[in-house]
Amino acid sequence: MPDSLNSGFTVPLLLRGQVIDEATVEFGGRRGGISFRTPDLSKHLNELTLSAPSRMADLYSISLDEIFDFLAALGKRLHPADNPYLQQSFELSRATSGLSDSILRHHYNGIPSFFERDVVRDIAERLIGIDYLEGWVEQPETIKRNTRLSIRAMGARAVHIIAGNVPVVGVTTVIRNAITRSDAIIKTPSNDPLTTAAVVRTMIDMAPDHPITRHVSVAYWKGGDEQIEQHLYDPRRVEKIIAWGGFAGIKHLTQYLQPGLDLITLDPKHSSTIIGREAFTDEGTLDSVAKRLALDVGVLNQEGCVNARVVYVQSGTDTDGLERANELGKRMFAALQSLPDHLSTPHKAFDPELKAELDALAFVEDEFRLYGGRRNEGAVIVSQSDSAVDFARMLACRVANIVPIDDVDTAVRSVNSYTQTIGIFPESLKTELRDRLAFQGAQRLVSLGGAATLMRTPQPQDGIEPLRRSVKWITDESADGAYLTAMAEQR
């Protein structure tokens, strides 16, 4: 660990184009035994929030094309090789993130691509509609011929409580805020307090007075700080709260909810896998299934909510069936060990509680077969009955549990509203099950292997459309004056 880490990092307050780095308050990071200092946010609360909504006007003095250009120019400055802010945040993330250096580097190198003009334009078009962002869109005539309706998507004043498991969360928050012409106060997480700040700081260097810059702030405060949160979560100052986060954090937020304040939650989720009996058709198929499963478990080092944890396999539960499941487990563990470094590595901070659970499996050998799990290399637990391990909720650090089943119904019934992604093999099974899985609560169905590698096309998230919800949908209805007058005169 470099000395600069030991002496403590400063996480500046980025306030509407201003950099405030007189840091006086100290906090601990979530991992790595490091701490960081920030300015005392309570002294800047009035500048942080936008109490006069009229101050949103400047965002409407520029066109969406200008916003795309602005973001594209920003993206060009976000190459880690020559951006000192990103270099510093990378150093801090190395200590606080659950991702290994090689994976972090891969994600950092990918940051500029998020800002490319076509990519941003595609998001705006697919997730909201450029015409709605840019102006009032007159709706097709309806059966009520005397009225006309126009709709526009308007920005809102929002607090974003972002997750720190992968750096891209903060990056997309900045982009989403810009294209929706919103005003963002971004609360950064203690396990990645600097990445978002690095992006916004670069923006400040580039154009401190640009409306987009003036409408994004980045701050750290400890979740639960009443003085700060009471000020912020007030419908006079903020209209939306967009919260990624743990159950306790979101539950805590709900105490501030009142009419006029909209909470959009991207809750913690668990993802799983359903593999049909076709996986065992022949050697080649089984190998490919094992590799694709290794991707769903291993990519992002299983730090994402998209990653597979419990894996239902229709191998059968008789002796032959268990043997098939064990064979898949063995091959999948081997595939996990061979994943390329930029996608997955042994976990740098293997959870000791999970390790204790894995160690204890040696005492129930009849019930569970364990591949790996000796150090931090990851593991595959193959249940020798159709029950998952009792600690399924703790599965992380590249540890998966294969559960053999006779009938896919067992897997379908395990899905609930806390299930996000389900990787499925073969495709025909996905088509067959997709309506039922959706009823059960699943939110994203992917081809096996795609859980953490797809998401290429902008799409809904966690069963909602967060972008459509983060804007305000304003309507303008017109009617002929004579038609309205006639109503008053009706007898």
Place this chain on the structure above:
Amino acid sequence: MSDFVENLKRDPLSFVEAHYNEGFTLRGEERDAIQLAGLRKRFAELRSALPALAKLADDQGIDAINTIDDAAPLLFPHTVYKSYPLSFIEKCQFDKLTKWLSRLTTVDVSGVDTTGIQTIDEWIARVEESTDINLIHTFGTTGKLSFLPRTKTQTRLSARLNAHTIRDFNGYNSGPDVLARHPPLISPSYRHGASAIIRGMNRMAIDYAGGYDNALFLYPDAYFSADVISLAGRLRAAEARGEAGKVSLAPALLARRDEFAARESNRAQDMDRFFEQAANRFGGKDVYLFAVWPILFEWAEEGLKRGMKGIFGPNSVLSSGGGSKGKVLPPDFKETIFEFLGFRRHYEMFGMSELMTNAPRCEHNRFHFSPVLVPYVLDPVTGQPLPRHGHQTGRLALMDLLPDSYWGGLVSGDEVTMGGFDDTCPCGRTGPYIEANVRRFSEAQGGDDKINCAGAPEAHDKAMEFLVGRI
């Protein structure tokens, strides 16, 4: 002195009948010799008899113990005594649970007939009827209980050793000999159950008090149910995940609801009766009292409210511990308790259900380990033992050398600071001690996976409400 050392080297159990205080006068090399001999003895006796230990030793490639640190990789993870799948209980597969237990003890449990068993309480009773084991269960927030295969003999020895701790901790015969004096036993808790404390109290009612006639329990008829405390854990876990209401109840447990409800309705009367008997039958007498601080405080406040104080004799003894976690006690809580009780003599212990003997606290606020407990401090990340010198902070692990039918080595979930390897506590006792700043590792990460002794009755009550209120 050397007899004491030689006896301990030959058999750690000789400590039970020795002068307890001598355990804290050993020189470092004497203690090391005793502990190394004890580790070797237990490893030699138990390796071939316990499949669980054999497997661990094979995996670690350990055939011999030449230093105390050599045994560190053989300490069981704290998850071992709850390593059975919960489905065994949910699907009433108590035959499988018994088979699982057989890997952890040298006592033959193959004769346990599990036919018809539907609840954990029934299983615990069946094991007790048909073998020498009286199982001890712990409490966990996940609802999964640890089951420790302690024998009836071990429970008795454990109570004797506790008596000798009281007698000798501050010097040989400095405290009352509760085994000889037979003081009345007072327990502001459940009479029936299989937690370590309840098992101990029942043994003490016989061995200390001379029988149940000379003992007073707050709930003399109620059973501290393993099934209910397991439900409590599952409820807490479900609540933490926002899934409360989804917890399903076993039919066998639902069937016992009326029985539980009847007991619950007696609560207020139980409390009245307890205070009435404490004052009228045992008032002014020298008693033996065992309870954790928060429960004592609750009891003392209630008693003082009723105008009762100074109720017991001046030579009474209180054993306590369990911390105050989860409850905020006022800074002078001990004074309130002593005012109510009428005496101050107390022994505060650091202990775990898994240990046969506890570590008493000295006047310098340190908990001292007797030579039959081999303490380790492990690096929290690598699990490697930290050097046995100076002061070390990390994960506490212990090898209890007393049990001869199960493996006493266990890695705890506690973060501790340990000293005493090469310094002597100002109290004059030699040997390893831990500072009072013990905390759960999971606490440091913002959560806790364990309902401790102080929180258990409350969790039990809460689950009972859920159970009784459920139609």
